[in-house]
Amino acid sequence: MRLLLVEDAAGLGEVIRDQISDEGHAVDWVKNLSYADASLQVTQYDLILLDLMLPDGNGIDLLKKIRESGDTTPVIILTARDQLSDRIEGLNAGADDYLVKPFDLSELSARIAAVSRRYSGNPNPIIKVGTLDVDLNKHFISREGVAINLTAREWALFEAFIQHPGNVLSKSQLEDHLYAFGAEIESNTIEVYVSRLRKKLDKGQLETVRGLGYRMRSS
Amino acid sequence: MRLLLVEDAAGLGEVIRDQISDEGHAVDWVKNLSYADASLQVTQYDLILLDLMLPDGNGIDLLKKIRESGDTTPVIILTARDQLSDRIEGLNAGADDYLVKPFDLSELSARIAAVSRRYSGNPNPIIKVGTLDVDLNKHFISREGVAINLTAREWALFEAFIQHPGNVLSKSQLEDHLYAFGAEIESNTIEVYVSRLRKKLDKGQLETVRGLGYRMRSS
DNA sequence: AAAAACCTGACAATAAACTGAAAGCCCCCG
DNA sequence: CGGGGGCTTTCAGTTTATTGTCAGGTTTTT
Numbered sequence: 001m002r003l004l005l006v007e008d009a010a011g012l013g014e015v016i017r018d019q020i021s022d023e024g025h026a027v028d029w030v031k032n033l034s035y036a037d038a039s040l041q042v043t044q045y046d047l048i049l050l051d052l053m054l055p056d057g058n059g060i061d062l063l064k065k066i067r068e069s070g071d072t073t074p075v076i077i078l079t080a081r082d083q084l085s086d087r088i089e090g091l092n093a094g095a096d097d098y099l100v101k102p103f104d105l106s107e108l109s110a111r112i113a114a115v116s117r118r119y120s121g122n123p124n125p126i127i128k129v130g131t132l133d134v135d136l137n138k139h140f141i142s143r144e145g146v147a148i149n150l151t152a153r154e155w156a157l158f159e160a161f162i163q164h165p166g167n168v169l170s171k172s173q174l175e176d177h178l179y180a181f182g183a184e185i186e187s188n189t190i191e192v193y194v195s196r197l198r199k200k201l202d203k204g205q206l207e208t209v210r211g212l213g214y215r216m217r218s219s
Numbered sequence: 220m221r222l223l224l225v226e227d228a229a230g231l232g233e234v235i236r237d238q239i240s241d242e243g244h245a246v247d248w249v250k251n252l253s254y255a256d257a258s259l260q261v262t263q264y265d266l267i268l269l270d271l272m273l274p275d276g277n278g279i280d281l282l283k284k285i286r287e288s289g290d291t292t293p294v295i296i297l298t299a300r301d302q303l304s305d306r307i308e309g310l311n312a313g314a315d316d317y318l319v320k321p322f323d324l325s326e327l328s329a330r331i332a333a334v335s336r337r338y339s340g341n342p343n344p345i346i347k348v349g350t351l352d353v354d355l356n357k358h359f360i361s362r363e364g365v366a367i368n369l370t371a372r373e374w375a376l377f378e379a380f381i382q383h384p385g386n387v388l389s390k391s392q393l394e395d396h397l398y399a400f401g402a403e404i405e406s407n408t409i410e411v412y413v414s415r416l417r418k419k420l421d422k423g424q425l426e427t428v429r430g431l432g433y434r435m436r437s438s
Numbered sequence: 439a440a441a442a443a444c445c446t447g448a449c450a451a452t453a454a455a456c457t458g459a460a461a462g463c464c465c466c467c468g
Numbered sequence: 469c470g471g472g473g474g475c476t477t478t479c480a481g482t483t484t485a486t487t488g489t490c491a492g493g494t495t496t497t498t
Contacts, residue, residue, distance in 0.1 A: 189476080
């Protein structure tokens with residue numbers, strides 16, 4: 001595996017790098033965000049270890065940037081023990097895991113192993129849904145080579161259907177999927193988004209089951 | 220999402236269950252490993268929250284068993300702060316994540332959200348009724364690959380017959396199935412719906428038993 | 439042949455869903 | 469810190485599908 005370590009503390013960085021090297025992985029170690037940013041332009045890494053507290057800015061921004069670009073390289077963030085909000089923010093920004101400093105090296109190893117295992121199995125599954133080609137990891141859809149751009153909500157809705165192909169999903173189920181944390185919705189938002197999704201990608205796949213919900217035919 | 224919570228501590232379990240429910244997920248809460256084992260046989264969960272310290276054994280074993288069976292349902296393990304080795308062992312046994320007790324509820328939420336991003340759908344039993352293929356969960360009927368769309372009432376009626384294959388069902392029984400208790404019906408509604416059902420899917424399966432009711436032959 | 443039971447096409451009322459447009463929100467940029 | 473653009477949410481008017489009922493016809497039973 002090829003890892004990128006973004007860590008400004010000299011001592012800690014060295015320890016981590018040595019540990020990872022000992023396990024047979026390649027490590028690039030950069031000490032600030034601008035270098036990290038640059039490194040990411042050039043090379044494909046299998047895993048990124050990202051310290052959130054860096055002298056020249058907030059690692060969260062880099063993480064967001066990575067995810068927004070559609071890159072799904074696993075990211076493990078490193079945070080101080082008392083930065084709970086950072087951890088949550090980090091996970092929500094798309095981090096795959098975190099480690100709290102100071103951490104045990106064997107724990108780091110286990111995390112790296114776990115994350116890499118998660119991703120090694122299916123490198124880039126492309127699902128066919130009707131005439132659509134869907135790359136779930138990259139959040140990318142195309143039909144006959146033509147890209148179809150969805151907004152975040154549109155994608156979330158689409159994803160719900162993808163994850164339950166052929167199932168009838170009720171509006172409240174879809175709401176749960178779109179608004180993860182109990183947020184209530186008091187309008188016909190789902191209908192509106194179904195309408196938009198259809199306009200963008202329907203060739204009859206998204207059907208209404210009156211009184212029950214919606215279903216996407218996957219064949 | 221459908222979650223399985225394996226946790227013996229009554230207080231903590233309750234808090235977790237409530238939190239998850241509030242977020243719109245379905246939770247099954249079991250308090251020991253044998254129940255957990257049994258639950259897993261029966262149902263497909265989207266995510267499992269597993270306390271490693273249980274009265275009747277080590278959760279790691281359950282986790283290993285799950286993974287050895289080829290099941291990839293995401294598992295988040297719950298451990299005490301000082302059980303570092305457990306955490307590592309858990310991750311290596313195939314856990315997707317862990318939470319250290321005591322943990323913040325918002326952290327739990329973030330973790331669930333992170334893990335649930337990668338959960339996927341599950342297969343469904345398909346019943347054969349004559350020449351019809353019926354997927355009860357998906358509310359979907361087809362004959363020779365051709366979808367047959369039923370309205371809510373039509374489906375409800377069909378369901379009644381499915382649930383009592385070969386039985387003669389009287390009109391009043393069918394009414395009870397279609398309409399809430401007490402709701403009286405003062406016309407030949409059932410006859411009408413039987414007629415509609417036949418038009419949509421009958422190849423002689425739905426037969427009239429004069430004076431008694433209707434019966435669906437399932438073979 | 440009359441009565442009983444059942445079948446089915448048509449219809450109006452109702453309930454559900456669709457969709458264009460406006461308002462609100464949020465993030466980014468200067 | 470204010471403005472702009474894109475995304476999200478709400479609203480409201482319209483369209484569509486379903487439903488329960490009836491009426492007249494058909495079949496079965498006696």
